[in-house]
Amino acid sequence: MQDVPARFPRCIAHIDMDAFFASCELSRYPELRGRPMVVAGRDTHAPRRQTDGTWVFSRLRDYVGRGVLTTATYEARALGVHSGMPAMKAARLAPDAVLLPVHFELYRRYSQRFKDAVRSVSPVIEDIGIDEVYADVSAVAGSAEAIARRLKAAVAEATGLTCSVGVAPNKLLAKFASDMDKPDGVTLLALDDVPLRVWPMPARKINGIGPKANAKLAALGIATIGEIAACDPAWLVAHFGRSYGGWLHRASRGVDERPLVTHSEPVSMSRETTFERDLHAVRDRDALRCAFTQLCVQVAADLQRKGYQCRRIGIKLRFDDFTTVTRDRTLDAALVDARALRRAAGECLKRVDLARPIRLLGVKAGALQRAGCAPDDDPLQFALGFD
DNA sequence: TCTGGGGTCCTAGGACCC
DNA sequence: TCTGGGGTCCTAGGACCC
Numbered sequence: 001m002q003d004v005p006a007r008f009p010r011c012i013a014h015i016d017m018d019a020f021f022a023s024c025e026l027s028r029y030p031e032l033r034g035r036p037m038v039v040a041g042r043d044t045h046a047p048r049r050q051t052d053g054t055w056v057f058s059r060l061r062d063y064v065g066r067g068v069l070t071t072a073t074y075e076a077r078a079l080g081v082h083s084g085m086p087a088m089k090a091a092r093l094a095p096d097a098v099l100l101p102v103h104f105e106l107y108r109r110y111s112q113r114f115k116d117a118v119r120s121v122s123p124v125i126e127d128i129g130i131d132e133v134y135a136d137v138s139a140v141a142g143s144a145e146a147i148a149r150r151l152k153a154a155v156a157e158a159t160g161l162t163c164s165v166g167v168a169p170n171k172l173l174a175k176f177a178s179d180m181d182k183p184d185g186v187t188l189l190a191l192d193d194v195p196l197r198v199w200p201m202p203a204r205k206i207n208g209i210g211p212k213a214n215a216k217l218a219a220l221g222i223a224t225i226g227e228i229a230a231c232d233p234a235w236l237v238a239h240f241g242r243s244y245g246g247w248l249h250r251a252s253r254g255v256d257e258r259p260l261v262t263h264s265e266p267v268s269m270s271r272e273t274t275f276e277r278d279l280h281a282v283r284d285r286d287a288l289r290c291a292f293t294q295l296c297v298q299v300a301a302d303l304q305r306k307g308y309q310c311r312r313i314g315i316k317l318r319f320d321d322f323t324t325v326t327r328d329r330t331l332d333a334a335l336v337d338a339r340a341l342r343r344a345a346g347e348c349l350k351r352v353d354l355a356r357p358i359r360l361l362g363v364k365a366g367a368l369q370r371a372g373c374a375p376d377d378d379p380l381q382f383a384l385g386f387d
Numbered sequence: 388t389c390t391g392g393g394g395t396c397c398t399a400g401g402a403c404c405c
Numbered sequence: 406t407c408t409g410g411g412g413t414c415c416t417a418g419g420a421c422c423c
Contacts, residue, residue: 066391068389068392086391089390131423270394394422398419403414404412404413404414
């Protein structure tokens with residue numbers, strides 16, 4: 001880590017918990033420390049407590065089903081498995097790895113403590129997931145390095161867990177920096193560091209360059225961030241469009257003016273399920289109806305619990321060949337009720353050709369508004385209606 | 388015995404309106 | 406009477422992220 005002579009005009013920290021779900025589990029089961037362990041699937045393979053108080057853990061080889069790994073410890077990653085990998089495939093690579101079910105309640109509790117700890121150092125934060133946040137530390141006293149150390153100490157005290165911190169003049173570089181020294185690292189990155197420390201890295205490392213864009217870049221002979229930076233911006237725009245091409249050029253140079261978003265309202269809420277085996281629209285009609293109703297009930301419960309209504313309802317299907325279709329519909333009036341939701345979603349379902357076996361079914365509520373705050377109640381909007 | 392679940396944002400064509 | 410042009414909403418799909 002280098003010394004930063006002066007504080008940046010804007011000073012943004014990105015704080016990223018290390019192997020978060022796995023680390024939460026290790027707090028509960030410290031005897032698993034140092035062993036390969038993965039988190040995946042449901043409670044069917046939860047640890048069983050023996051009469052002597054010790055735990056019996058499932059192994060990855062015992063896994064059955066269509067799930068993917070939610071996370072893996074660094075020891076498991078060394079065996080070639082990683083989050084997002086189909087669990088059955090991971091089981092062939094690391095059959096003896098300990099298998100734990102996903103326990104979201106636990107992770108949410110740790111997440112809350114983690115975010116409160118960051119706020120105690122710097123109150124302006126942007127929440128970007130269960131295990132990471134941005135903090136604007138421009139107004140916090142001390143060097144960037146000292147601030148990063150304080151953030152880590154606060155998080156460690158509140159959670160007992162480690163995180164990696166990047167500090168940079170903007171969100172893009174802060175996020176990039178936090179990934180440079182994982183786990184338990186601190187990385188300071190100034191704009192001047194970009195040519196030496198960012199440009200040699202693979203293009204895929206930029207948050208916003210995914211598998212598709214990366215493959216397209218590769219096909220054009222571009223592998224590193226520096227090679228993007230060396231491109232004529234007009235050429236990038238010609239190949240990637242005005243918006244994305246322009247962004248690629250700026251991002252490759254470490255330019256990012258996005259402000260922190262400290263408050264946001266949800267846009268949609270959805271539930272979906274992948275069946276253990278593909279279901280046939282006619283033969284498995286009852287099972288499909290049951291699952292469909294259940295999804296609607298869950299979405300309705302989510303809306304009610306969080307105090308929202310929806311003015312759009314949509315469905316999603318994935319077939320055995322992995323093709324995915326969606327249908328949605330804007331409603332005349334906002335809904336929260338499960339029966340009404342189910343009726344509207346059913347209308348969407350009628351517009352899909354159900355010849356192929358169905359792998360996944362989903363229901364989504366969109367165009368959310370706070371319950372009791374319909375736009376029609378807004379006097380300003382009402383007044384404009386007379387125009 | 389490939390490929391989860393919950394999100395956000397963008398694009399693009401057509402409808403519709405002024 | 407030969408083709409406007411901008412704005413917004415609706416819908417479907419897709420890229421990307423955690």
